[in-house]
Amino acid sequence: MSKSIEVKRQIISKCLEVFRKDGYYNTGIKKLAEACEIKQSLFYYYFESKEHLLEEILKAVHGYFARKVFNLAYQEEKSVHQRLEEMVEITREVFMRAEGGCIMANTVLEMVQEQPQFIPVIRGFFDDWIAANAHLLKERYVEKVAIEKAEQAVQDVEGGIMLMRLYNDPKYFFKALERGRRLLD
Amino acid sequence: MSKSIEVKRQIISKCLEVFRKDGYYNTGIKKLAEACEIKQSLFYYYFESKEHLLEEILKAVHGYFARKVFNLAYQEEKSVHQRLEEMVEITREVFMRAEGGCIMANTVLEMVQEQPQFIPVIRGFFDDWIAANAHLLKERYVEKVAIEKAEQAVQDVEGGIMLMRLYNDPKYFFKALERGRRLLD
DNA sequence: GTCTATATGCGGATAGAC
DNA sequence: GTCTATCCGCATATAGAC
Numbered sequence: 561m562s563k564s565i566e567v568k569r570q571i572i573s574k575c576l577e578v579f580r581k582d583g584y585y586n587t588g589i590k591k592l593a594e595a596c597e598i599k600q601s602l603f604y605y606y607f608e609s610k611e612h613l614l615e616e617i618l619k620a621v622h623g624y625f626a627r628k629v630f631n632l633a634y635q636e637e638k639s640v641h642q643r644l645e646e647m648v649e650i651t652r653e654v655f656m657r658a659e660g661g662c663i664m665a666n667t668v669l670e671m672v673q674e675q676p677q678f679i680p681v682i683r684g685f686f687d688d689w690i691a692a693n694a695h696l697l698k699e700r701y702v703e704k705v706a707i708e709k710a711e712q713a714v715q716d717v718e719g720g721i722m723l724m725r726l727y728n729d730p731k732y733f734f735k736a737l738e739r740g741r742r743l744l745d
Numbered sequence: 746m747s748k749s750i751e752v753k754r755q756i757i758s759k760c761l762e763v764f765r766k767d768g769y770y771n772t773g774i775k776k777l778a779e780a781c782e783i784k785q786s787l788f789y790y791y792f793e794s795k796e797h798l799l800e801e802i803l804k805a806v807h808g809y810f811a812r813k814v815f816n817l818a819y820q821e822e823k824s825v826h827q828r829l830e831e832m833v834e835i836t837r838e839v840f841m842r843a844e845g846g847c848i849m850a851n852t853v854l855e856m857v858q859e860q861p862q863f864i865p866v867i868r869g870f871f872d873d874w875i876a877a878n879a880h881l882l883k884e885r886y887v888e889k890v891a892i893e894k895a896e897q898a899v900q901d902v903e904g905g906i907m908l909m910r911l912y913n914d915p916k917y918f919f920k921a922l923e924r925g926r927r928l929l930d
Numbered sequence: 931g932t933c934t935a936t937a938t939g940c941g942g943a944t945a946g947a948c
Numbered sequence: 949g950t951c952t953a954t955c956c957g958c959a960t961a962t963a964g965a966c
Binding site: 581582583585586660661665666668669670671672673674679682683686708711712714715716717718719720722723725726727732735736739 | 766767768770771845846850851853854855856857858859864867868871893896897899900901902903904905907908910911912917920921924
């Protein structure tokens, strides 16, 4: 892999951390450059604008979740119980490592109204998350109910992440995961 | 009531709408002044700073919910079923009128990390909301379970508001309310 | 109380050398 | 690819007249 591509990947990774923690509008190019240990102007070699940078970050996050999390739901060689168990566990690990919660939800609440160009990628992320949950739940429930419970599980987790940040206590997030884990019991 | 107090109330009300819809950091004093139809400099007669303005807005919202929503849980002359029914209905009306979702949750995700001074007022809001729910649920469940279900209901609603904004579809929010309504069935 | 005018710094973004 | 230097506008906030 060329150095240029690798540098770009690292910029995306580091800027994801900063945006997730501090928010998009409250983060200037200067802060991003310091976090990445590069000069400000170099951003405009790798990205057209700050908005395009965010868009690439969101797409990278969607890809990461698709590969590492949502994918687990479709490993048909394993039991649905085991697949659900693994999805819950990986979801827990990913969000516990991610200071600042969920960049997708943060972006919805911070800027969807003013910057609708991010809606498609964020919807794609949640569509896939809900579909992965529903795929497992169809084993036990009719499709309509499976989808409803899949949506509810996502709502519960995202609400739990919000309360986790507010109270600085992971119990809200953990309980949401636990309720998700029990959906096939 | 003096004119000054009334003007201040109107500024708070209008700026709440703008912040909730567009976010805090993406809203400048200029935009607020235009929405309120006053000159920029007048903000600094009524408020010390933009941050103090937001703090007063959050306190006003907490007061509004305490009087109009949370209070309903403690009207002991009514049945718990009726009180829950009324709380759900008023919650529905309030958030359906509120373009931009919940300013409390928005503020948590946008700025709690960088601006911890807002944590106490936002925690006060959610503490009271959860306590009001739990007060009704104690009729049927032991305290520990009542609190857990009260927290879950709030998570569910807040996650639903996020998905409602993302998909521009109130069904996620409505279903969360419906699940809350059924907690005493 | 409300206004006009302004200070000062930071925002995103670009030009052009190396 | 990476750098230095810089443009321009908007941000928050203040001074002081009326």
